[in-house]
Amino acid sequence: MKEKIKIGMIGLGGRGMGLLRLVILNMSDVEVVALCDRYEDRQTKAADKVEEKQGSRPFVTIDYQEVLSIDEIDAVIISTSWADHIDIAIASMEAGKYVATEVGGAYSVQECWRLVEAYERTKIPCMILENCCYGRDELMVLNMVKQGLFGEIVHCAGGYQHDLRDEIAYGYENRHYRLDNYINRNCENYPTHEIGPIARILDINRGNRMVSLVSMASKAKGMKEYIKNEKSHDSELAKLDFMQGDIVTTIIKCAHGETITITLDTTLPRYYSRGFTVRGTKGMYTEENQSVYIDGSHDHYQSWNKNWGNAEEFREKYEHPIWSKFLEEGVQGGHGGADWLVLADFFESVKKGTQTPLDVYDMASWMCISTLSEDSIAMGGHPIAIPDFTNGKWITRQ
Template sequence: MEKINVGVIGLGHRGMGTLQNILCERQDINITYVCDEYPDRTEQGRATVEKKMGKSPAATTVWQEVVSSKDVDVIINTTAWEGHIPISVAAMELGKPVCMEAGGAYSLEDCFLLVDAYEKTGAHCMMAENCCYNRDELMVLNLVREGLLGKVVHCEGGYLHDLREEICFGEENRHYRLRNYRHRNTENYPTHELGPIAKIMNINRGNRLTYLVSMASGSWGLNEYAKQNDKVNPELKTFPFKQGDIVKTLIKCRGGETIAITLDTTLPRCYSRGLTVRGTKGLYFEDGNGVYLDGMCSEWGKDYYNNKNEFFEKYEHRLWKSDITKKITFGHGGMDWLVYEAFFEYVKKGGNPPIDTYDTATWMAITPLAATSIEKGSIPVEIPDFTKGKWQNRTDICTGYFSLDV
């Protein structure tokens, strides 16, 4: 089969890591174009591809040149959040599939633009929501589908990651989070852990998200961090950051289930995604590293803490038992590698990707909707049905090796 010609747009920390350690390791693609708004990053990307793949790609600081190039078949979009939807839509309108990094949208209208572009051209925008392919999350998906936890009633998760250094040194490192935390107050990174939860709850495939309520705390964490670090821009010691330190978003599903998503990135903490799945027969609890089944221990007991590994032998997901994991060289324990394997399988074989445009739009929409809820006193806000009713009886699901639906 002919190799796929790939254009990579966005070469910051995440983009360069993806380029160097995942894309340049693939034997089935040519990286024909690289792009970043900063010339030094563009040159670093070009030199990396030349060194690792033996051929220099075209390089530019103008993303439109990449999207429109006849030498590019698909786009890898690892830009700052602001570039996710405009670049993806432009590529899709030319019939070019897109794999786009995680993040929330800036408006509901942008989410509809994604869906419109797909429905006009058939080119999907697959979000590279790597957590959907993490070993633990896939094992939990198996637990649910095997019925071990019973009927799923409620799920929780979030992005629980101390990013104070990344944000406060955003000017020096040219990182987009600083400007977002200055001027926005919302659930800005919902797809950790909404992506895996959506698969557990069959969202857009027999179930859907109907409305949300979001609430944000005040903002103190970044100011305190700046006061205690002399190297941080002194302005940040008193800057009135708009982004709340903790954001809680509650979501109601059409089937009656509930979801709680947390953003927790500006206070001291250890990393977690806090995945919790509650069912009528048991629960999975990431922070306890365990699975609890009805009757497993006494009412006050915690014998199930740290027993997760006992369940891997029987409920390990097929992807993590397969030879494909031997290829993994990089990427958050392997989940980055797997999500790109899934994308390129879709590009080669057609059909639907495991995370399709309807999923991408639905998950990204949480960000502007949460902003509206917070701004208006935590009022309930309706979540649109981007599938226009198709969620009730989806037939166009992914059936490939990397499917999250079968």
Template sequence: MGTDKIKLALIGLGQRGLRLYYAAIKQREDVEIVALCDNYETRLKEFAAMLEKEDGKKREIFTDYKECIDKSGCDCVIVSTAWNAHIEISMYAMERKIAVGCEVGGAYSLESLWELVRCYERTKTPIMMLENCCYGRLELLTLNLKRKGLLGEIVHLEGAYRHDLREEVTTGEEKHHYRLMQYLKRNCENYPTHELGPIAKIIDINCGNKFDTLYSVSSKSVGLEGFVKSKKIEKLKGEKFAQGDAVTTVIKCRNGETITLNLVTSLARYYSRSFLAEGTKGLVCEENQSVFLEQDFPGEYFDWRSHFGNIEEYYKKYDHKLWVGGVNEIGEHSDIDKMVIDEFFDAVKNGT
């Protein structure tokens, strides 16, 4: 694209779209938002007014994503809508040679994923899943340790999305948040890529390895109903939520590794992705923020508590190059949002 600015259409202006703008898009001097699109006209106009107040520029606004893609003259789109629209919007853009950065989630069947693959093979239009956790510092440290051979051969990995979303889910109607209907109607592992994305990289999925089999089991669903009752949320009184409070998935890989995933989003708890990687020579554990390497700790260890938090020592020695020198941290997980969005725009700009 040379020195021209990248013309972006931002489709989906809810919580995620707003976060991506402030964490990453706003800082890019080589990116120009030319169009905004959202189903909800009030949210759309508020977002447009916010941008105009910041830089004095008016943007084209659309409530129909097809019109947005066809008429805005954009070079690329970022799709941060509700999950169920991700695939159809992405494919519509790809058919028109518009590069796509797609937020995580959205496929409701294997066939829809094959449709996306066939769309790429037909159009050769690039699409990138914007999985920010692939850029997490701990996850990239693990990748670095694995590549240096310090963990030995990886045998087992674990990850989770453990995040108290009870308020987000139960205020879905007034905040136009898609999770409410998802949790009322579906019961599944609905958000696996935060943990599975980094894991796939570490064990070379689609680069000589593959996920072979999986099964998922769900617990009962009582967390959201209890929250509705305790908070006296009248509009949801008596509603039965299909989504189980805890979903456990076990995956077996072609090269013999096992993976355990957990989804826990409707119980009282702290946030964690519960990352764990175990190899023949050591492990990395998020929950106690520690690294165990056989070369540094030979012999048996029955009490590991004194080494909780030793991960900082390993960051100093083995930090991934993307984290060396620090990252422009803005708050919460905005650092990894910035990294993934920068990768997307750099790829669009360089044609890679």
């Protein structure tokens, strides 16, 4: 087992810099030796930060292939735009580098198959950095499910429900890729925050799988209204019609009969929520009011709002061991500590030379929801089959 690993980072925008500054440079077992971004100012800012923390300046380039050609690099972190994730991940596996890639949706089923085939050809692990799988609430609920508190799980729900109108509207000024996607696509473009924790609860790709979906999108009016009120001086943007529906609802059917509902809701005024909900034969959990309902223990006739927030009462018994240890050691990193935990798990796999906890089959099956939802929406909510990227191995995989 390696005591310290050397990594390269590809993509140094807001997300890449956040991971670098808040997590990676505070890890004693990781050394950043190379940085890559298409913009020189981002390169310089990141290199300065690395030099400040590590005492040595990393190699900097605009070409990610130069990062992959450095023999001493053990792993790469990809935090580029969505459209580039899979191509760079494939190139990284072919170069023999462990790879972790930020989240997003796929643009075609074919690229997901290419990702899986690259792993099966090279046997180099590839992990999707879905930090929501490491959230404190998500892991506590997973622990509850595995201990049978909710009985047999029947339905789960989640969403990416986040007012992003400002980020989208100023996409060109901030060099952010979301704007072009919202102008040109209509789909569930960011599915993995919802699907990741639910997939672990339902044993997706490890005894169960997602088999089909239907998606519907509302009309697209939120961005038009926002630009009229907040950015009317941008005449070019003001005259555009957005393709991306304000609210996209996707229903997924699983092999064992469970259903999943996920919602994309990013262009209307709202509070932040991932809407994480688990329903079973003995009870339920809902994120919306942080509450747990157990059949026989709670009265379904009473006014339920007095029980809002009662999930905290279950911490002592059901806190996930990962979070019990994390709380003792001191929570660090962004997104409430989830960024630290997901990267720590990835780096531990690199050091040990073992498979990553979230693997290439997870990445392909979660990311493909975007392109499949796009097809379903275009056909008026037509059911679409979800590929089995494991080629039948989901039945016996652990």
